[in-house]
Amino acid sequence: MGRVLPDPDVTVVVVARGGPQGLARSVRSALEQSLPGVEVVIVDEAGGPPAARATARLVAGARDRVRAFALQERSGGDGRARNLGLRYARGRYVMFLDAGDTLDPHACKTMVTAAAQAGADLVAGRSVQASRGGERTRFPHLYGERRLHPSIADAPELLDDAMAADKCYRRAFLERQHLRFVCRLRHADLLFTAAAYASARPIAVVPDRVLHRSADRAGVPPTDLGDFADRLEILRRTGALLRARGAEHLARRVEARFTGRVLPRCLRELRGREPGHRDAFVELARGYLAELDETLLADAGRIPAIAALMVLEGDTAAAMAAADYAPRGAGRPVLAIEPVERDGRVYWPGAHLGTPLGRRVLDITDLGLGTAPLGALRLGGEVTRMRRAGRALHVSGTVANPLGRLGPGTGLSGVLEIRDRHRDGRAFEVPVTVGARNGEITWDAVFVPDAVIRPTGLADRTWGLWLRLRAGASTVEIRLTSDGTAHRGLVLPVRPRLTRAAGDRLEAYVAPTGELALRVAAEGWPARAALPALRRARREIGSGIPLPARRPAPPCDDHRVRRGRDPRLQACRFRGRRTGRGPGPS
Template sequence: MRLTDGHQPTQRVSVVVIAHDDAVHVPDAVRSALAQGEHVAEVIAVDDASGDDTGEVLDRIARKDPRVRVVHHTVNSGGCGTPRNTGLRLATAPWVMFLDSDDVLPPGAIDRLLGAATLHSADVVAGACLRREIPDGREVRWQPQLYEAEALHEDTSACPELLRDTVSVNKLYAREFLDRHGIRFPDGRFPYEDFVFTARLYAAAARLVVVPDPVYVWQVRRQARRLSISLARDTIGNWRSRVAAQRFAVHTLEHGGHGLLADAARVRFLEHDLRMYLRELPLRSPDYREDWWRDTRSLLEGDARMEQAVNSASAPARWAALTVLAAPGPLPDDGLRRLAALAGKPGRLLPPYAVGPSGAPVWSETLPTELAGLDTLAACDLPVTVDAKVTPGARTRVDLTLHDLYGGLGAAGPESVELELVDRATDRVGLTVRATWTATTGADGDTQIPAHAPTPTAPGDASCPTNAPGSWTARIDGLELAGLTASGPVAAWDVRARLHFRDGSVNETTVRAVRAGLRRVAVPHPRRILVLLQPYATHDGSLAFRVAPGVRGALRIAGARAGRVLRDRLPARPDPTQPATPTTPVRPAGDPT
């Protein structure tokens, strides 16, 4: 339905809220929809056969507000698609939006979406999705590059970049458009159903508008008793569900005559999904690694179009995929950590750096996969590695080593490094320091910056020389980290680095924590008595600091450590993606992770 008058009474929305065993959070979701105002004609709440009080809670809300309609499924569907389809079938307003029971709509979201729909006569309007970490409240935008400014896309099938947003809940849909093209979610137990729904949407050549305003808040609860599908990635069934949904989406696009879109979807999967699971692979069990490696090689070897997608992917994703293809089984632990670092965002290519028989950069001497395209990357785009050795104390010292990449950094001329400590909860910069790089020197006193010198160091080896050939060093001394103010009893501070080069380019990255020196220290403080300072390596090896002021903060760190030890000793969690498990996820599968 195309609207031209912003004051027409037809400008009304049905909000479909789906819920399963979520009596605690669903009232907030429904209230956030009702609070959107007069444009909300109805809230259709679908209780997918909950075993708790979800149905009763929704019935109580409906008795107080006539706009709320409750539908009770008698049998759990096993997924998010069926309850959404139920709500869509019952919707009466010309526009429809989807909302999950543990998320909320921010104030003014529907007004903003409807305004853009009216102005541009759109079939679909998409807005920014905020990923909010609970309980600390940190918010990160999903696919921010797609939502920098308001823009009209006349035909989604001609805009491959839009495929990077696989989320269905941050969009307002003209119901007539969905009905006319038969666009529905896969029914039953189908994890990552958003992949298929959005593929059907883009294949239908929707007239789509994007707005930069936040219109959906995805609330991430990592400590929840039952993790969402997008967070429960530690089972091989989760990966297989994701791959199955990806293949279904690609088939949908190809069958609709959109081969270029299908190719773009393959590249997106490599650059986002493959890299995400590779980052976490060192954390998984040996059995998981074997299954994942075999399944992924089968996916990458599947057809010529996937081979083309691998070659078209950006450098970190391309090199990672080629390395998986080259190795018949999972790499050893050091190799997996190195591959995970390459798959990071930003990616880091860890030393040692090897060259093949032709002199070209390769992954390793034992696995000579060529790092094709490395020589064409500018210094600002290189997957550089900066090592950091920390000496914690009242005045903390950080010794940095920047490793050259086959001469690429030497040509640009490293000049200085700027470190920022960023509060993980608020994204606030608490401290900024700068130091000058010094090129390493050889025994004869000459500066050593060879064009193609492998760096003879092993990843994470505390005994590595800090001034290896083809590297630069810098020292930052006197950091008074105990004075950093925290948003809670314990604050986590991530370390970000900006590398400045003589040619004017800037490379933004994180720094790798050298294991030596990662120890907890108690630092006296005039106001807080003492502050517990703990440098540590994150799951991808990046340096971060925990700062815990006073006794309360110290107890929080000790309690968190005890909890991690206890979880490690518990039996493995069952695979929630297998058919034997009847519970349904309450999260959308678009996975803005």
């Protein structure tokens, strides 16, 4: 038997979840720390025989430094498993790690050194996650420099990073404060870290990279109703805990962050859900927002406050449209709703215009939507119908017309762009017929998908649908979406350039950004067998796969119309071309 370390410096609690490879990576990163006194406690949350075998191998490989315990049933979150790990932790400090994530080689040494030098109960460090552009730091505004705070009152912004795994806790502090994770609720990190921050004296912050989050993390969608209900319950408990500690300003910060950041993100992703699911989600959010002080809207930000007020009204469409106008990252706002004008002021449409709160929150006059150049606006449009007729696809929809600025007098024309969502500037164009009547803008297009869209099947698996309208001298960009009924069940044939082994069908779906899109999928036996292996190979060699030479696609034809005989189809000489425009948000 191996020697048991008498007094480890750090216990790393790892919850075994997912595949055995991810668990092995996590445990190995903890065992290979530059700080020698590190032990690992693995908690297997009813992962079944594969997880049990993987855990047994890890224990056998480092018996003096790795111990394992098992839960007999899943608890619905990490709380119960982490609490079990805390029960058996022997280190002077404790850190948490999710299977698949890894610690930086010097993470434990950095954290323990900072805690010892400052006498800190809690040390927070920087976590990063792989992205298409390289490495992305989570909450960079928090970890720009080394800091020491007497209490959380001196740095309330630390509550923005509610993850428990990029922090190091003095175990005596956790025991003294009886700090444990709530069980059977997801998002327990938020409550645990809030309680830890509220009690810790002092708190150290280090700018060093501590945690690498897995790029393959497959969490529950934030719009899942059960997950969202758990989040709201955790928020309620967090607000109550902070107020019980006399920290009203901290409770308001947590609530304002939900209203200003989390809720808009969820509303954007809600477009990919069924209408009934959307309404149920909004009703859950409405119940929570109704419990908050309405003055909190002022702390949430301009457009997020509109989204929250629309949720309070139960107006799902207007709430999602407000979230579209508050895009994530550097994306451009999408105006997906038609504002209204009252007494010379411009308002977001809603039922609260007769109340002082509604007039104050919904007044968007200073956004200049009535005076900004049309080409400066990115509008929202909805695909109302998608219908196959033989090989041809008929697509039609409507476009938001802010304050009636688009009309017959502007000489409307346009094209439907089918954009590679991961390669800037690569798109295929389809002419559309545009109509304007009584202020409503409509459009329709007919094309043969497998003649127009020729993906390789690997680097270009998803294609967004966008509309470019020509209105006089201006070109207006329109992001297209769907309410879930137009595209449901739509499947189109496709012929990837890497043969049908790379996919044999296109499926319609609404992306998390809200845009209606098509993705390459596999239905037949060759593609179902080959596509997973091809995609794994692409991930291993990177995304720099050269595109095969592009051939001009033939004119589209309907099964009832011979090629070139229908004037609408004759005008369509579909070619893949580089437009010089990006693919929109991804």
